[in-house]
Amino acid sequence: MPEIEPIVGRYIHFPVDGTSYRIYFEEAGQGIPLVCLHTAGSDGRQYRHLMNDSSVTGCYRVIAFDLPWHGKSNPPIGFQDREYRLSTRVYANTVMSFCRALELNQPVVMGCSMGGRIVLELALVHADELRAVIGLESADYQEPWYDTAWLHRPDIHGGEVCAAISSGNMGPHSPNEYRWETLWGYMQSGPGVFKGDLYFYRVDSDFRERVTGIDTSRCAVYIMTGEYDFSCTPEDALRTGKKIPGAKVIIMQGLGHFPMSENPELFRKYILPVLDEIAENTNPPT
Amino acid sequence: MALIEKLPELVNNDEAFVRRGRFLTAAIKIVVGDEEYWVGIKEGRVVTVECGPFLMRSCDIVFRASAEAWAKFWERYPPPGYQDIFGLTKSGEAEVSGDWLLFMQNLQYFKDLLQAPRRLAAEVWNA
Numbered sequence: 001m002p003e004i005e006p007i008v009g010r011y012i013h014f015p016v017d018g019t020s021y022r023i024y025f026e027e028a029g030q031g032i033p034l035v036c037l038h039t040a041g042s043d044g045r046q047y048r049h050l051m052n053d054s055s056v057t058g059c060y061r062v063i064a065f066d067l068p069w070h071g072k073s074n075p076p077i078g079f080q081d082r083e084y085r086l087s088t089r090v091y092a093n094t095v096m097s098f099c100r101a102l103e104l105n106q107p108v109v110m111g112c113s114m115g116g117r118i119v120l121e122l123a124l125v126h127a128d129e130l131r132a133v134i135g136l137e138s139a140d141y142q143e144p145w146y147d148t149a150w151l152h153r154p155d156i157h158g159g160e161v162c163a164a165i166s167s168g169n170m171g172p173h174s175p176n177e178y179r180w181e182t183l184w185g186y187m188q189s190g191p192g193v194f195k196g197d198l199y200f201y202r203v204d205s206d207f208r209e210r211v212t213g214i215d216t217s218r219c220a221v222y223i224m225t226g227e228y229d230f231s232c233t234p235e236d237a238l239r240t241g242k243k244i245p246g247a248k249v250i251i252m253q254g255l256g257h258f259p260m261s262e263n264p265e266l267f268r269k270y271i272l273p274v275l276d277e278i279a280e281n282t283n284p285p286t
Numbered sequence: 287m288a289l290i291e292k293l294p295e296l297v298n299n300d301e302a303f304v305r306r307g308r309f310l311t312a313a314i315k316i317v318v319g320d321e322e323y324w325v326g327i328k329e330g331r332v333v334t335v336e337c338g339p340f341l342m343r344s345c346d347i348v349f350r351a352s353a354e355a356w357a358k359f360w361e362r363y364p365p366p367g368y369q370d371i372f373g374l375t376k377s378g379e380a381e382v383s384g385d386w387l388l389f390m391q392n393l394q395y396f397k398d399l400l401q402a403p404r405r406l407a408a409e410v411w412n413a
Contacts, residue, residue: 145376150390157391164393168370172363227366230373234366256369 007051009072014101016068016094023098024072025065029057032131032279033107035099036064037115039137039258040201041162041194042185043071046112049264055272059279060108065098067091069193084196087204091118096126108278110134113232113257114201120211120221120240127219132278134222134271137229137257139236140207140243148202152192159187162194170256171228174263182261208243216246220281222274223247226255250274289360289403290316290323294332296402304330307395312388313345316400319353330395347389349400351380359400362407371400 009026026044028051036047044064051062066073069084095118099107108131111119116138123133146165152158163186170179186194214221221244225237234251241249252259252270259267297303307330316323324343326334351359351374358368367373374380382389389396 143376145372150386155387155391161390161393164397165372167394168372168397170369172369228369230367230370230376 005048005052006057007048011072012098012101014097016097017090019076021068021076021094022074023065023068025063025098025102026051027061027063028052029059029061031059031061032282033099033102033104034060034062034275035095035104035107035109036062036260037095037109037111037118038064038066038070038185039113039115040197041070041166041189042182043067043188045071045185046182046258046261048261049268050260050271053264053268055268056275060275063102063104063107067094069190069196075190084192086114086197086200088118088121088200091200092121092125095122096129099129106131106282108132108134108275110136111138112136112260113138114197114205116223116232117201117205117207120207120214121205123214123216123219123221124210127215130219131282132220132222134224134274135237136224136259137226137232137237138223138240139225139232140211140240141205142201142232142236144202145231148195148198151195151198158191158194159189162186162189166257169229169231170258170262171226171254171266173254173266174256178262178264182258185261211240212243214244214247216244220278221247222250222278224250224252224259224270224274226252226257226259228254228256231257248274289406290318290325291335291337292406293325293335293399293402296405297330297332297399303395303398306330306398307392310388310392310395312347312385312392314384314396315340315345315348317348317350318356321353325399327399332399345384347382347384347396349380349382355379360403360407362404364404371397 006028007026012023038044038046043066047064050056069075109119116135119133119135163183166186223237223241225234237249241247311328314325322338324336358364
């Protein structure tokens with residue numbers, strides 16, 4: 001018999017700030033909604049291992065959607081005449097609009113890298129709609145370490161340079177198979193999309209002051225960062241966690257900037273206890 | 287350093303490596319502490335490795351770090367922050383200078399080239 005995975009993909013239409021979007025999402029499992037946000041310049045396939053893990057899908061409905069401009073979610077009509085630049089407002093509104101469109105009850109939102117940044121904003125502004133947030137490779141701010149202008153210009157192959165920029169930010173023990181699958185996502189990104197995501201990450205999301213307002217009694221906060229992440233470093237994660245009373249910070253040994261996709265076996269050893277704790281400490285969905 | 291002098295066999299015997307660099311012809315300098323190496327690349331093959339000092343010899347890109355930093359970088363499993371040239375440049379332990387357009391056009395090739403000596407430590411992890 002051929003192997004058929006339990007993951008199911010569908011499209012949903014909803015507006016964000018007056019613009020209509022056709023959004024692709026995948027899901028597997030039943031129980032507490034767990035909405036997963038991909039990294040900049042990639043798409044929801046990064047979470048395929050989590051969606052195939054029966055230890056997770058037994059009590060979580062794991063859902064990963066592609067942001068507009070990413071993966072199988074189209075850019076808006078007229079995209080060819082504008083430069084893509086993600087903002088904090090649009091990103092937060094897109095995530096919450098998705099949750100509301102699917103009528104998710106008190107979801108957990110987990111995001112990686114820029115997804116790990118936006119969950120801090122969600123915990124601050126939308127605490128009462130969320131059960132918890134998990135920031136992977138997450139911090140309130142990070143020092144830039146390259147010029148994003150190199151990511152989108154006609155004399156450099158965008159897909160190859162986006163992948164190559166990211167290629168070394170993984171743990172050296174991560175299996176080659178998953179390392180290159182992670183990079184394949186970057187190679188497939190649309191022109192200028194990674195750069196446009198990094199506008200949010202670099203320019204529009206300095207949360208060093210804002211995170212102090214997060215109330216973890218209303219929305220639990222977990223920050224999980226790989227020791228090999230030199231982009232969003234363990235020091236960045238620890239600094240951020242110190243500003244949020246009640247936040248739990250976990251440094252993941254052996255992992256880099258893409259824990260869920262670069263080394264899924266190792267990642268599950270860190271994420272399963274966190275998901276168990278969230279399930280035990282929060283009320284069951286009604 | 288013997289490790290760099292092994293670059294021709296590490297690269298040229300790897301068909302996929304050479305294929306990825308088939309449009310690249312360049313000269314680079316790798317500076318390891320007080321020692322410098324001039325590496326000539328032609329259509330993806332490493333055709334020359336010379337140990338300096340060099341007087342007034344130009345090159346396209348220079349990669350410079352201390353011998354200690356390169357030693358960690360070339361470990362089979364480097365410590366955190368030493369697994370990628372950008373980790374070293376971010377921390378200030380390495381410097382890249384020269385033709386940035388050429389570097390970014392062939393970024394994965396240059397990363398693989400710099401990391402190739404790790405294969406002498408043990409099996410490939412980033413070929």
